[in-house]
Amino acid sequence: MPGSLPGVLFDGVAYGSLLFLMSVGLSVTMGMMNFINLAHGAFAMAGGYVCALGMERLGIPFLATLPLSFLCGAALGAVLERTLYRPLYRRGPLDQVLFSLGLTLMAVAATTWFFGPGQRPVRLPSFLLGQLHLPGLDLGVYRLFLIAVVAAITVALVALLRGTRFGARIRASVDDARTSAGLGIDVHRVFALTFILGSGLAALGGALSIDVLGLDPTFPLKYLVYFLLVVVVGGAGTIAGPLAASMVLGVFDVAGKYYVPEAGAFVIYGLMVALLLLFPGGLRRLAR
Amino acid sequence: MRAQVSEPPPAATARTSGSPIAFANRLSDLRWRPAELAFWAAAAAVFFVLPGQLVLASQIAITGLFALSLDLILGYAGVVSLGHAAMFGGGAYTAGLLANHGWDEPISGLIAAAAAGALIAFGTSFLALRGGDLTRLMVTLGLGLMMYELANQAAPVTGGVDGLSDMTVGKLFGVFTFDLGGRTAYAYSLVVTFGVFCLCRRVVRSPFGLSLRGIRDQPVRMSAIGTPVRRRLTAVYTLAGAIAGMAGALLAQTTQFVGLEVLGFSRSADLLIMLVLGGTGFLYGGLAGAAVFMVAQHLLSGMNPVYWQFWLGLLLVLAVFFAPGGITGAIVARWQKGGRR
Numbered sequence: 001m002p003g004s005l006p007g008v009l010f011d012g013v014a015y016g017s018l019l020f021l022m023s024v025g026l027s028v029t030m031g032m033m034n035f036i037n038l039a040h041g042a043f044a045m046a047g048g049y050v051c052a053l054g055m056e057r058l059g060i061p062f063l064a065t066l067p068l069s070f071l072c073g074a075a076l077g078a079v080l081e082r083t084l085y086r087p088l089y090r091r092g093p094l095d096q097v098l099f100s101l102g103l104t105l106m107a108v109a110a111t112t113w114f115f116g117p118g119q120r121p122v123r124l125p126s127f128l129l130g131q132l133h134l135p136g137l138d139l140g141v142y143r144l145f146l147i148a149v150v151a152a153i154t155v156a157l158v159a160l161l162r163g164t165r166f167g168a169r170i171r172a173s174v175d176d177a178r179t180s181a182g183l184g185i186d187v188h189r190v191f192a193l194t195f196i197l198g199s200g201l202a203a204l205g206g207a208l209s210i211d212v213l214g215l216d217p218t219f220p221l222k223y224l225v226y227f228l229l230v231v232v233v234g235g236a237g238t239i240a241g242p243l244a245a246s247m248v249l250g251v252f253d254v255a256g257k258y259y260v261p262e263a264g265a266f267v268i269y270g271l272m273v274a275l276l277l278l279f280p281g282g283l284r285r286l287a288r
Numbered sequence: 289m290r291a292q293v294s295e296p297p298p299a300a301t302a303r304t305s306g307s308p309i310a311f312a313n314r315l316s317d318l319r320w321r322p323a324e325l326a327f328w329a330a331a332a333a334v335f336f337v338l339p340g341q342l343v344l345a346s347q348i349a350i351t352g353l354f355a356l357s358l359d360l361i362l363g364y365a366g367v368v369s370l371g372h373a374a375m376f377g378g379g380a381y382t383a384g385l386l387a388n389h390g391w392d393e394p395i396s397g398l399i400a401a402a403a404a405g406a407l408i409a410f411g412t413s414f415l416a417l418r419g420g421d422l423t424r425l426m427v428t429l430g431l432g433l434m435m436y437e438l439a440n441q442a443a444p445v446t447g448g449v450d451g452l453s454d455m456t457v458g459k460l461f462g463v464f465t466f467d468l469g470g471r472t473a474y475a476y477s478l479v480v481t482f483g484v485f486c487l488c489r490r491v492v493r494s495p496f497g498l499s500l501r502g503i504r505d506q507p508v509r510m511s512a513i514g515t516p517v518r519r520r521l522t523a524v525y526t527l528a529g530a531i532a533g534m535a536g537a538l539l540a541q542t543t544q545f546v547g548l549e550v551l552g553f554s555r556s557a558d559l560l561i562m563l564v565l566g567g568t569g570f571l572y573g574g575l576a577g578a579a580v581f582m583v584a585q586h587l588l589s590g591m592n593p594v595y596w597q598f599w600l601g602l603l604l605v606l607a608v609f610f611a612p613g614g615i616t617g618a619i620v621a622r623w624q625k626g627g628r629r
Contacts, residue, residue, distance in 0.1 A: 036421075036422055091608075094421070097368070099605055101557060104601070105601030105604070109597040109601065117594075232426045273427065276426065276427055
């Protein structure tokens with residue numbers, strides 16, 4: 001257990017990377033459509049279960065379950081976006097909250113029904129276990145792997161958003177959906193694709209997070225606050241905002257648990273209210 | 289604050305209501321409709337007809353009161369909240385701690401809890417009323433979770449996860465003991481709920497209530513015509529907090545126990561669900577929603593709690609798609625349609 005400051009920072013960054021991976025899709029879709037999707041964690045959970053069950057029942061190696069989780073999450077996102085989410089874009093936030101809360105409750109109950117209420121362990125391959133010993137600092141290999149994966153995905157996302165025509169369409173739709181539609185961009189299609197990509201990334205995050213956060217049917221409710229927090233604090237429609245918010249949250253949460261365990265979850269909720277008060281500007285675009 | 293409730297500047301509100309005739313009608317229409325009388329008569333009849341179900345019935349009355357409080361801010365003022373349990377729990381702990389420390393007179397405990405709820409609401413209103421719907425949802429959620437953690441951490445005072453169990457509540461008016469069958473509990477809860485309901489009914493039909501509806505529909509226009517939007521919202525939020533605190537006190541006193549779950553997220557979320565299923569902005573929506581929700585929960589969760597959550601989720605999704613106004617919304621819509629024909 002790393003008691004030193006660098007160790008805590010390292011764990012916090014690893015945790016933050018997971019949060020970022022799971023909530024970046026939510027941030028972009030929320031920014032684009034102002035759709036409040038409380039069920040985003042359900043996609044992450046789906047990815048986690050694909051990974052755990054794929055390894056346990058089908059004997060697929062861990063690394064191969066990761067792309068599989070991504071694809072399953074994306075497919076689930078595609079189906080739900082088409083059938084359920086689309087009719088609700090024009091509804092008020094309350095309807096959206098209730099709908100996605102209902103979806104989350106159903107996901108939790110259905111998962112409990114099919115796979116039981118217990119924790120799902122995951123057996124990592126041996127080359128991801130153990131510690132890397134640096135002078136004065138022990139780094140978990142799996143956490144290094146996490147950070148590397150998320151860094152690679154972040155670079156790819158930035159390249160996608162900055163360098164491609166599709167990325168330009170996303171940016172335009174986030175900035176002003178109506179004008180973009182007027183300029184001939186099919187905003188609904190852009191949104192659907194973003195939603196699918198975001199769901200896939202959440203599922204991948206869910207699969208990667210089993211070893212760190214654990215996996216049980218209440219996952220979507222347990223981490224709901226964190227996802228929303230990343231989005232609300234980070235602001236919508238960018239990569240940098242949620243990334244910074246995830247890192248701050250991850251570091252503070254881990255540091256709080258190490259240094260002031262008696263304060264419990266108080267640290268993170270206090271931080272949330274403080275950040276909301278300090279940066280109402282980051283919220284304004286969402287709050288519109 | 290109370291002065292503002294009863295005597296808002298009439299000139300400011302007269303302009304908010306569209307045609308003056310509609311304004312006069314809506315303000316003066318405080319008569320009780322037959323359906324309303326039937327509703328309360330039925331609630332009172334439960335006491336005699338279903339003596340075996342009075343514990344559940346008093347829970348419904350208490351939850352209905354809690355939903356009424358949320359309806360006041362959500363249905364009338366348009367303020368969404370995912371942390372309404374903060375005030376409920378504050379009231380419950382106030383009443384519980386008073387009883388725990390020897391002050392066992394229920395009515396004064398109820399009043400103290402209302403004050404505590406109002407205080408919490410007033411204190412947090414500066415945070416909870418900022419920004420748009422998403423910000424409000426998040427801030428209220430965060431505040432609710434913080435209250436939960438606070439009660440959890442302050443175990444020497446609140447009992448932490450074990451709750452406050454060694455509290456005894458004295459006799460109501462020095463005469464009626466809180467019995468296991470729930471007779472006193474139901475009568476007490478129902479009378480308090482009815483009293484608060486009458487107050488709310490008066491408030492929402494006052495010029496103050498009309499200005500809240502105006503704020504819900506057109507906040508910018510309301511502030512342009514000189515309504516102090518922020519002060520009105522703070523006032524109604526505080527009033528709702530007091531009512532939620534009373535509901536919490538009723539639960540604490542009738543069950544003689546306060547657990548951490550009075551502050552839990554699921555209490556806030558379930559409340560929102562009940563209210564929306566019942567229909568917002570009718571006052572009766574919360575009561576009807578609480579009754580339907582809790583009876584269904586009572587019947588279904590006997591099988592397996594997981595089933596219940598699934599059906600609840602499905603019900604929510606279906607309600608959002610097919611019955612946006614909730615149960616009372618559908619009834620009122622049908623009734624108005626019939627009336628026009």
